[in-house]
Amino acid sequence: MSRLLDPERCYRAVTSRDARFDGWFFTAVATTGIYCRPSCPARTPLARNVSFFSTAAAAQGAGYRACRRCRPDAVPGSPEWDVRADVVARAMRLIGDGEVERGGVPGLAARLGYSERQLHRLLVDELGVGPLALARAQRAQTARLLIETTDLPMADVAFAAGFASIRQFNDTVREVFALTPTELRRAAPGATRGGPPGELTLRLAARAPYDGAEVLLFLGAHAVPGLEEWDGTTFARVLDLPHGPAVVRLSPSPDGGAAVTARLRLTALRDLGVAVARCRRMLDLDADPAAVDDVLGADPALAALVAAAPGCRVPASPDADELAVRAVLGQQVSVAGARTLTGRLLRAVGTPLAEPVGTLTHAFPRPAALADADLSAVGLTGARSRTVTALAAALDAGRVSLDAGADRETAVASLRAVPGIGPWTASLVALRGLADPDVWLPGDLALRRSLATLGSSDTDAATRWRPWRSYAVLHLWALAVPSLFTRHPLPDRSAS
Structure with a gap:
């Protein structure tokens, strides 16, 4: 059991089948040998028979298999790993982004600046399992997706999911789901194969x-x-x-x-x-809207905005390096202007797809390509062009690190060390590139306009909505620029 979980609180969530806690923790039942999401519709087990784990990997490591009824591996991820900034949370974000598959545990440890032994100890102390077990659980989830949504041969599924051998794939699927891969495909509910x-x-x-x-x-x-x-x-x-x-x-x-x-x-x-x-991060799917709305909705200035748009999310970028470059291109220009400049950059330096897919033709240029590119045709000012080149060089050399496991404070500080990048740009990268839930944009004109409508000040707002200031930013942007949002305008928006 994770040392950070409160058994009494967890059991209350289980007895009420509270779906808000799905993904926060998993309930393992000793008498059945299975683990479930808190909202599982099965009969509530006796308290003496349950244990609680903060990850599916820990439950699997303790010998439990996934419940076939509630499918605990299909829930949103824990919002804790996006909120926290410590090494364990950064490791979880990197593991989710496939770092163990690409560089192994040594690569994961190196990205975090720890030895393999130190990292293993930190993860086991808090979660009960090490990085290999966490990556194994992720491979099992990827395998389930491929089994249930494709007609791929099982051998192709095994290697696509990251398993080293078909035997390892078969053994893991049986251990986690208590079904063979073929049985799992046959039992898939509402499978969408055949697209x-x-x-x-x-x-x-x-x-x-x-x-x-x-x-x-x-x-x-x-x-x-x-x-x-x-x-x-x-x-x-x-x-x-x-x-x-x-x-x-x-x-x-x-x-x-x-x-x-x-x-x-x-x-x-x-x-x-x-x-x-990366899609989940881009869409902010793992957020805890109840926690956010409880804090922001209690503030009189934001109460009406929160009530009009409960569960507001912060759309992010699937690639923080890309977002950083786009943030520089968007300095002191309109959204339309930023799109135009970015489109020119894409055509000049981007990587063409082997074949266009509809109107999609290029991948965004990587830092190495941007650092050496001639940007004269993009239409940037000399200063802005130098900033893009300097940023790309810093990203390529590792002086600025914006990967999924980046230390957010360090990342913002290193961004601000790049000539031409100030507090607003660095904060925007933290908000929409690093998906930090607690970012304020100093000096943002749209925010100032909304704050004036609400009778608040920029200085006041910079502290009062912690730890969910990023979500406050989205609510205030919606007040200032309603064309970017679907929600209905509020009566007091006439001032904006």
């Missing part, structure tokens, strides 16, 4: 309430031609993944539930886990 060739269709779950249409509208309003596409309902974009570019199309769940439908076209199937993790 367009080469395309996977997945349901990405969120905690309710979740307005997928609003999140996608925000992303679509910033869409860069060639990289992104928006048709009023579906947002599509190119993802730059470790083993080649991918295209994802995202649309609100057709059943109106707290979910988004993702249709993925991958260069390499082994990038599925990374693609899902």
